[in-house]
Amino acid sequence: MTSSERIWTAALVVIGDEILSGRTHDRNIAQVASWLQVQGIRLVEVRVVADVEAHIVEAVQALRVRVDYLFTTGGIGPTHDDITVDAVAAALGVPVVIHPEARAMLERYYNGRGQALSEARVRMARVPDGAALIPNRMSGAPGIRIENLFLMAGVPHITAGMLEALTGTLEGGAPLQSETIGCWVAESEVADLLRNAEEAHAGEPGGIQIGSYPFFREGRVGANFVVRSTSAATLARAAEHLAEALTAAGHRVTRGEI
Amino acid sequence: MTSSERIWTAALVVIGDEILSGRTHDRNIAQVASWLQVQGIRLVEVRVVADVEAHIVEAVQALRVRVDYLFTTGGIGPTHDDITVDAVAAALGVPVVIHPEARAMLERYYNGRGQALSEARVRMARVPDGAALIPNRMSGAPGIRIENLFLMAGVPHITAGMLEALTGTLEGGAPLQSETIGCWVAESEVADLLRNAEEAHAGEPGGIQIGSYPFFREGRVGANFVVRSTSAATLARAAEHLAEALTAAGHRVTRGEI
Numbered sequence: 001m002t003s004s005e006r007i008w009t010a011a012l013v014v015i016g017d018e019i020l021s022g023r024t025h026d027r028n029i030a031q032v033a034s035w036l037q038v039q040g041i042r043l044v045e046v047r048v049v050a051d052v053e054a055h056i057v058e059a060v061q062a063l064r065v066r067v068d069y070l071f072t073t074g075g076i077g078p079t080h081d082d083i084t085v086d087a088v089a090a091a092l093g094v095p096v097v098i099h100p101e102a103r104a105m106l107e108r109y110y111n112g113r114g115q116a117l118s119e120a121r122v123r124m125a126r127v128p129d130g131a132a133l134i135p136n137r138m139s140g141a142p143g144i145r146i147e148n149l150f151l152m153a154g155v156p157h158i159t160a161g162m163l164e165a166l167t168g169t170l171e172g173g174a175p176l177q178s179e180t181i182g183c184w185v186a187e188s189e190v191a192d193l194l195r196n197a198e199e200a201h202a203g204e205p206g207g208i209q210i211g212s213y214p215f216f217r218e219g220r221v222g223a224n225f226v227v228r229s230t231s232a233a234t235l236a237r238a239a240e241h242l243a244e245a246l247t248a249a250g251h252r253v254t255r256g257e258i
Numbered sequence: 259m260t261s262s263e264r265i266w267t268a269a270l271v272v273i274g275d276e277i278l279s280g281r282t283h284d285r286n287i288a289q290v291a292s293w294l295q296v297q298g299i300r301l302v303e304v305r306v307v308a309d310v311e312a313h314i315v316e317a318v319q320a321l322r323v324r325v326d327y328l329f330t331t332g333g334i335g336p337t338h339d340d341i342t343v344d345a346v347a348a349a350l351g352v353p354v355v356i357h358p359e360a361r362a363m364l365e366r367y368y369n370g371r372g373q374a375l376s377e378a379r380v381r382m383a384r385v386p387d388g389a390a391l392i393p394n395r396m397s398g399a400p401g402i403r404i405e406n407l408f409l410m411a412g413v414p415h416i417t418a419g420m421l422e423a424l425t426g427t428l429e430g431g432a433p434l435q436s437e438t439i440g441c442w443v444a445e446s447e448v449a450d451l452l453r454n455a456e457e458a459h460a461g462e463p464g465g466i467q468i469g470s471y472p473f474f475r476e477g478r479v480g481a482n483f484v485v486r487s488t489s490a491a492t493l494a495r496a497a498e499h500l501a502e503a504l505t506a507a508g509h510r511v512t513r514g515e516i
Binding site: 020036 | 272275276277278279280281282283284285287288289290291292293294295300301302303304305306307308309313335336337338339376377378379381382396397413415434436445446447449450452453456467468469470471472473474484486
């Protein structure tokens, strides 16, 4: 990485007892991570916290000053366990208000279905004072944007809709590109070779990182080696270097994941 | 929750660039969460951090003093990107040493396969000074236990083997039990009813929490309401209360998840 490259960073707070109890398998970490990757924004930390205001406040306060963008998922629905808006308002030291546009969006959505905008549903128009909305074409209830915070739904397909609405609107840097080299080898056999390949290219434009992801499949061990750089040229050189070194050591390599 | 009940808590640090980049979908959070649930230990926070020593150190130092048990997954293999042992040793202020028993385990494992214990493989016998081992029948490389820390592998089936070895060895409290009530209703329609049911039983032994998990399926909205308590009796009363209240409001309920 040359020093002139600006790296844009993000963190994610996943809010939900259901993840911590093991009841629900989180799908938002991978979804947000992949989306950020495409935006050229690097996800640097994720925290999963319980539906407890103090825990949410602490995570938000700790992370929002460290990253360019802080996302949350979960806890913005209409029920008593949805406390993200209150927690974020507390973290920022602002009151909670009803956002008129959010209220109107919800009213249109429910009226269009012959239903009333009940008190519980109005809860979904509550925002920290000063917030803007993130459109959500799935359920009428918008996400919320305030300062560098983006509060999104916990239900993955609704989160996806909100990410779609944000696509291309956040400034990012050069995306980290990657190339994968698969090899039926125990990673411990080629550890030196991996380290050497990384060290040989680490100082080049865009930098280089090589990750080793071992697996055990069909009775054999193997690994995928993922080479990453923000420069396509450095990436190509380092991947070629690694593939040649593995081949020279007598291993058959696959360009791409196995 | 009565005040005499001791609640045992845990946190998890997931170490891995591959999760933050979106390349790999984490499976250890759900696996560790479900396992802890059965041990009567409550998972209170998860952090996902990059393969960067300072980040691992910070997460470990922040969490280990807050919980009874701190688990990590990832970064204990033989390659250059496996830095968990060094980071944890730094967090605890102890040196890294070769554990003789771990070295012997690895030697037996590799010799039994006609392979040598290379320098890279000896790396997997490195532990923070003072550590004990967590057996791993899958790959020979043990997990590591030191103070209230448990360092486990990142590859899910190896993590599973280490959890199996730890089963029944950690003191826990009464497990949080749960009952799920499914209902084809928009959660916003029954928000008051949920809140009332929770408030009515919150002061009883074992406490009560009601979580609402909405979904959109087959063109209809619905929700699963999960009632949780450490007391079976309180749980049964609160679940019955909620089911009756939903039925009285004209909704058909399913005992169990839909």
